[in-house]
Amino acid sequence: MHGFLLCCFFAVLFAGLLNLFKDCFSEEIFGIITNVSIALAASIFVSFLWNKVIFDATKHYKKSGILDYFDDFSKVEQKLKKEFRNCKNIEIFFMYGSTFLNSNSSLIKEALAKKNNVITFMLADKENPFLKSYQNYWEYPPGRFEELIDTTVTNLIKWHQDIPSHERAQLFIYKYTKGCFTYSYYKIDDKIYFVPNKAVSEKTFKPITVFARKTTDSNCLYQRVTREKDAMISTNELSQIYPT
Structure with missing residues (x-):
């Protein structure tokens, strides 16, 4: 806003100076100077506004x-790997994560x-009230989601326990007990891959992914997720099942 006002001030000042020295030039020369000055001023003004739009978008x-x-x-x-x-x-x-696993x-x-790794998996509870709706919508056989969830949990625990205790990472598994799945995400250190769930049942449609990094802003995507x-854990919507 301050930059815009400054541009307006200099435009008015320049117009005043032109008018002040009007008598120093012939009418033809003064007209040329005026037209060139107006064109330059318009170019500078448009450039300023465009740079401001880019700056605001970049800042956002x-x-x-x-x-x-x-x-x-x-x-x-491939990036995740x-x-x-x-x-x-x-x-x-x-x-349920079977394809990913x-x-x-x-x-x-x-x-x-x-050993120094901390790994957390959060997936649907078999008793989640929304699970059957997703199963029907995506035309999975009855009970199929429950099987996939059991397989994921069983495999993760087995893989973890097959490693000697003094060599293995910390593994935490949570069940999502109540809410619907509007997204999935993959956080790796200070990075996050955020995947909104698709709304269409057609399997050929693949979900999009937004990639972001953690910033100092408390409302950045990483911090919001x-x-x-944390809120879901505090209300037991995410319930820890491993370690028990």
Whole structure:
């Protein structure tokens, strides 16, 4: 706003100076100077406004921490695989995760075998009241989601307990007991891959993914998701089942 007022002030000042020296030039020369000056002033003004728009947008996205967008989660998986090998904290929130575990089992086992790692998985409770609605909407056979959830939990615990206690990471597993799944996310150290659930039942549609980093702003995407998770734990919407 201050910059805009400054531009207006200088425009008025320049117009006044032009008028002051009007008698020093012929009418033709003065007309040329005036037209060129107006064109330059308009160019500077438009450039200022455009730079301000870019600056405001950059500032907004810098606060949010958002750095990238993917139109298909499959494009993210290669990045996740690289980051799994070098991280210390992993936090994953999804409905049942069987596809993710099947394609990344070796990486998860590798992460579980690093003593200083802290790994948290959060997935649906079999008694979650919304689970059957999702199962019907996506045309899964009755009881299929429950089987997938059991398999995920069983595999994670087995992989963890197969590692000697003095060598393995800390593993925490939570069940999401009450709410509906509007998104999933994958937090790796100070980064987050946020995946809104698709609204369409058609399986060929793949969910999008937003990539962001943690920033100092308390309302950045990373911090907001973290606060929501902490709130769900405090109200027992996320209930710890491992370690018991």
